[in-house]
Amino acid sequence: MDDQPSVDAVIEQIAPRLRRAREKKGLSLADLSRATGISTSTLSRLESAQRKPSLELLLPITAALGVPFDEIVAAPRILDPRVPQEPTRRDGRVLIPLSRQQGEPRAYKMTIPGHDEQPHLRTHAGHEWLYVLRGRLRVTLGDHDFLMGPGEAAEFDCQIPHWFGAAGRGSVELLSLFGKQGERIHLRTRPASRTSRDPL
Secondary structure, eight states: OOOSOOHHHHHHHHHHHHHHHHHHHTOOHHHHHHHHOOOHHHHHHHHTTSSOOOHHHHHHHHHHHTOOHHHHHOOOOOOOOOOOOOOEEETTEEEEEOOOOSSSOEEEEEEEOOOOOOOOOBOOSSEEEEEEEESOEEEEETTEEEEEOTTOEEEEETTSOEEEEESTTSOEEEEEEEESSSOOOOOOOOOOOOSSOOOO
């Protein structure tokens, strides 16, 4: 992956950076015009990306704003987008984080070993989305108790008493997306003939 942004990408960032720097200083276009000798129309066109920036324009503007030149024209830093995968274990379940941010929602890849554990329903704030990758998942949601296979997805309000785990002695692997707030995400389940499964 090329970690160097294109020249066009760098130039596109100059206009919004100029506007943010001016507004942060509490200056109007007229104020900046008086400080630089550059017309307000030219400054407005620069901030709206209708005029290409040049050194002759940017040098007096950055000086008047008191910001480093490279703060306005520096190439954006490209961060490694890969998420460090550091598995954790909770009650025998292996969770691998798939999202870097500390806020919501959080994404995980989860492996649940097979066992004879009885469902222990719980409730808490939030919304959860599940997508089965491998194996069979048993989900208990309120009065519903059903099985899910690979390619199937479910979403539910965590205020409803719920539990999910491996069905039988085989392990199950799934994706989990959890958010206390946030919009619902709908994953399409594959069409398949079902036995006696209750819908959500």
